[in-house]
Amino acid sequence: MDWKTYYESHITDAAAAVKRIKSGDRVVVGHACAEPSHLVDAMVANAAAYENVEIVHMVAKGKSEYCAPEYSRNFRHNALFVGASTKAAVAEGRGDFTPCYFSEIPALFQSTLPVDVALIQVTPPNEQGKCSLGVSVDYTMAAAAAAKTVIAQVNRHMPYTNGACEIPVEDIDCFVLHDTPIIPLPPPKIGPVEEAIGKNVASLIRDGDTLQLGIGAIPDAVLLFLKDKRELGIHSEMFSDGVVELAEAGAITNQNKGVQRGKYVATFLMGTQRLYDFVDHNPDVYMAPVDYVNDPYVIAQNENMVSINSCVQVDLMGQVASETIGMTQISGTGGQVDFIRGAARSKGGRAIIAMPSTVKGKTSKIVPLLDTGAAVTTCRCDVDYVVTEYGVAHLKGHTLRERARALIGIAHPDFRDELIREFQARFHCEY
Ligand code: COA
Numbered sequence: 290m291d292w293k294t295y296y297e298s299h300i301t302d303a304a305a306a307v308k309r310i311k312s313g314d315r316v317v318v319g320h321a322c323a324e325p326s327h328l329v330d331a332m333v334a335n336a337a338a339y340e341n342v343e344i345v346h347m348v349a350k351g352k353s354e355y356c357a358p359e360y361s362r363n364f365r366h367n368a369l370f371v372g373a374s375t376k377a378a379v380a381e382g383r384g385d386f387t388p389c390y391f392s393e394i395p396a397l398f399q400s401t402l403p404v405d406v407a408l409i410q411v412t413p414p415n416e417q418g419k420c421s422l423g424v425s426v427d428y429t430m431a432a433a434a435a436a437k438t439v440i441a442q443v444n445r446h447m448p449y450t451n452g453a454c455e456i457p458v459e460d461i462d463c464f465v466l467h468d469t470p471i472i473p474l475p476p477p478k479i480g481p482v483e484e485a486i487g488k489n490v491a492s493l494i495r496d497g498d499t500l501q502l503g504i505g506a507i508p509d510a511v512l513l514f515l516k517d518k519r520e521l522g523i524h525s526e527m528f529s530d531g532v533v534e535l536a537e538a539g540a541i542t543n544q545n546k547g548v549q550r551g552k553y554v555a556t557f558l559m560g561t562q563r564l565y566d567f568v569d570h571n572p573d574v575y576m577a578p579v580d581y582v583n584d585p586y587v588i589a590q591n592e593n594m595v596s597i598n599s600c601v602q603v604d605l606m607g608q609v610a611s612e613t614i615g616m617t618q619i620s621g622t623g624g625q626v627d628f629i630r631g632a633a634r635s636k637g638g639r640a641i642i643a644m645p646s647t648v649k650g651k652t653s654k655i656v657p658l659l660d661t662g663a664a665v666t667t668c669r670c671d672v673d674y675v676v677t678e679y680g681v682a683h684l685k686g687h688t689l690r691e692r693a694r695a696l697i698g699i700a701h702p703d704f705r706d707e708l709i710r711e712f713q714a715r716f717h718c719e720y
Contacts, residue, residue, distance in 0.1 A: 292418025296458045303331035303465045306440045312340040314405035315367075317398070317432035321527075322474060322559045323425030324351040325410035325442035327467040332408070336363040343367050345402065347394070347428065347621065348504070349375050350472045350559070356384060367402075369394060369428075370621030371612075379618050388664070391526065391556075391624040392583035395431030407436035411456065412447045419455040423447035424471060424558040424565065426454040427526075427579040438462050446470050448569035452554075452576035474559040476530050477506035479513065482645050485678035487514030490597060490643050493674060493681060494518060497545045499591040501525040501628045502532070503598030504620070507643050511597055515540055522546040523553040524591050526583055526624035529560040533567045547590040549575045556582040556624075583624045588631025594638040596628035600666065601644075603675055604659045605693040605711065607684040609642055609667035616662030629671050633685075640673035640685075646701040653704035655696050657711040675699065690716045 290298075310316055310332060319325050324346075332342075333354045340362060344355050347369040355364035356378035366384035368375050378384035389397060398404050409429055411420035420441065422429055433439045433456060441461045445468045458464075477483070486507060491514045494500070499522035502508040512531030515521065516538040522545055523532055532553065535541055543551050552575040558564060568574045581587055588594055600611040601619070612620045632638035644654055655677075659665070673685040675696060682695035697708045697720065709720045 292414065292458050296414060296418065296464065299462065300464045300466060303327055303467065304335065306463050306465050307332045307335050308338070309438050309440065309463070310339065310342060310406050312342065315343045315345060315402065316406045316408060317404050317436065318344060318346045319409040319429045320425040320427050321348040321350050321557050322472040323410050323423055323429065323447070323557070324349065324472060325408050326351050326472070327469060328408045328440060328442050328465060333360070336360050339363045341365060345369065346375070348372055350474070358383060368621070370623055371618045372620065376617070376619055386618045388622060390622055390627055391427070391579050392627045394428040395578060395580040398428070398431050398435040404432050404436040406438045406440065407432040408440050409433055410442045410444055410447060412449045413443050413445060414458050415449070418458045420458060420461070421447070421449045422454045422456060422576070423450055424568070426452070426576045427556040430454065430456070430578045431580070433460065440465065442467050444468055448565045450568050450574055450576040451572060452574070453578060453581065454576040471565055473561050474529060475561065477510045479510050482678045483507065483510040484514070486643050486645065486676060487511045489676045489678070489681055490641055491515055493639055493641060493676070494595055495593065496520050498522070498593045498595045499524050499546050501588070501594070501596040501632070502528050503596070503625060503628070504623060505599040507599040508597045511643060520545055522591065523555070524548065524582070524588060524594065525555050526579070526628065527557045527559060528553070528555050529558070530564045533564055543573070545593070547592060548587055554582060579624070583627040585627055585631035585634060588628060589634035589638070592636045594632045594635035596632040596640045598625045598628065598642055599644050600642050602654050602656055602659055602663060603642065603696065605657055605696055605708070605715070606689055607669040607672040607675070607692045607696070608659060608665045609672055610659050610663040611666035613662070613664045615660035622666050625666055626671065629667055629673065633671065633673065641676055642667065642672065642674065643676040646677040646679055646699065653700055653708070655700040655704070655708065657708065694720065
């Protein structure tokens with residue numbers, strides 16, 4: 290059967306497609322802004338037909354209605370990353386959280402987390418009968434490869450991205466044609482604090498560096514302060530509109546990269562239509578699965594690799610909590626550690642944790658001890674640079690005393706006295 294006949298004979302509607310999901314199945318939902326919302330809506334509308342369907346998802350940018358208390362008999366969410374729409378379910382015990390490195394999720398689908406159904410979103414097929422996974426290749430490719438049943442929403446709004454991100458129509462069991470704008474992520478708000486952080490991070494970045502940008506407002510905001518740099522490269526788990534702005538400023542050539550020279554490398558994208566237009570059919574963009582993009586060994590093949598991520602709290606030893614507030618899970622490990630380790634192995638590499646010094650001016654993010662129950666995302670041996678609006682602290686290779694002193698030096702002035710008292714008690718010396 291030629292691909293066109295296969296494709297046309299496997300088109301169905303969403304209500305029929307989600308009947309393939311059975312009680313007790315593990316369903317993996319396409320990631321982040323590529324969530325196939327039309328299929329998820331149909332699955333939720335069919336909730337009465339299911340019992341105990343496990344929904345595995347990471348950065349959930351959709352409505353996540355399957356997390357609502359009224360569906361607790363029908364669905365149980367297993368979050369690989371918690372977000373605004375899923376954190377209540379996890380906190381209230383209706384959902385679960387699985388700690389994991391983003392780079393290892395594809396392997397989990399082949400081992401501990403076998404997949405029954407993958408709900409994905411793709412472009413219409415090209416002339417060769419291949420669909421692009423568009424803005425999310427990450428674990429979505431691996432979920433499709435592992436699943437017994439693959440259901441795809443075919444959306445003409447999905448940008449056709451290049452790279453290792455195409456899937457032949459024959460690998461998909463049914464197609465639901467539904468056009469809807471790709472979920473947007475608005476650009477971050479930049480105030481004086483973000484501006485100062487951006488400038489401090491920029492002081493650590495040199496022409497020719499290859500950058501990774503983490504999730505959250507700060508990493509994207511930092512890019513706005515790199516417009517006078519030259520010959521930068523992008524090898525990042527994700528990127529947003531900030532990269533487009535930097536590209537338009539002439540700061541990016543990708544020419545100094547050790548892997549995929551000349552290309553913007555990413556595993557997923559979140560931004561506005563401006564970003565989605567930039568990546569559409571762009572031969573300079575290389576989208577690939579997360580077990581390639583986030584593999585520390587691959588990352589390290591770029592010399593002068595700089596990772597820029599954010600966090601919730603840092604203690605005086607340099608332990609970084611990025612995904613919990615005390616015992617409450619608010620996000621996940623994601624690719625933070627993948628990239629910090631990749632940057633550490635890169636010749637000339639640097640790993641930056643950038644954050645405001647306070648939570649909305651009220652409490653310090655640099656603390657003597659992490660909040661009770663907080664998970665350490667980046668351990669004290671992995672941490673390298675910590676940056677706030679007050680400066681840069683270099684921790685790697687430094688003693689506990691030196692680290693504490695450097696961190697106090699970039700804490701908000703309102704909290705320094707308290708931290709100094711802790712320093713004196715802990716190290717039996719003057720600050
Ligand atoms: N104590 C209490 N609350 C805190 C806090 C702290 N120390 N630090 C942050 N918060 C609160 C914020 O006030 C905010 O609350 P709100 O939602 O009520 O406004 C919320 O937690 C989120 O913090 P914010 O700083 O606004 O988040 P962000 O969108 O900038 O993301 C991280 C920051 C740390 C959550 C994000 O970078 C992350 O998830 N990192 C881990 C994964 C990672 O780095 N991946 C990288 C590759 S994708």
